[in-house]
Amino acid sequence: xxxxxxxxxxxxxxxxxxxxxxxxxxxxxxxxxxxxxxxxxxxxxxxxxxxxxxxxxxxxxxxxxxxxxx
Numbered sequence: 001x002x003x004x005x006x007x008x009x010x011x012x013x014x015x016x017x018x019x020x021x022x023x024x025x026x027x028x029x030x031x032x033x034x035x036x037x038x039x040x041x042x043x044x045x046x047x048x049x050x051x052x053x054x055x056x057x058x059x060x061x062x063x064x065x066x067x068x069x070x
Contacts, residue, residue, distance in 0.1 A: 006039060006040060006041070006042040006066060007039065007042065007063065007064050007065065007066065008065070009058070009062055009063050009064070009065050010039065010052065010056075010063050010064065011039070013056040013058055013063065014056070017055075017056065021035055021036055024052075024055070027051065027055055028048050028051055028052070030048070042064075042066075049064070
């Protein structure tokens with residue numbers, strides 16, 4: 001489910017909140033496959049970034065810190 005995703009903290013907060021990819025995608029107003037693709041590429045629109053920061057109550061710096069491991 002979370003394989004090859006760019007932002008470790010984003011997936012951590014999503015798991016902590018108990019939200020599925022479908023639920024987050026619906027919150028953002030996009031399809032689940034689009035959400036998963038954006039997780040891999042990191043190409044979120046500004047409105048989506050703001051919404052994710054609000055949803056998870058996290059700063060941009062934390063939520064979108066790139067996972068440089070593995």
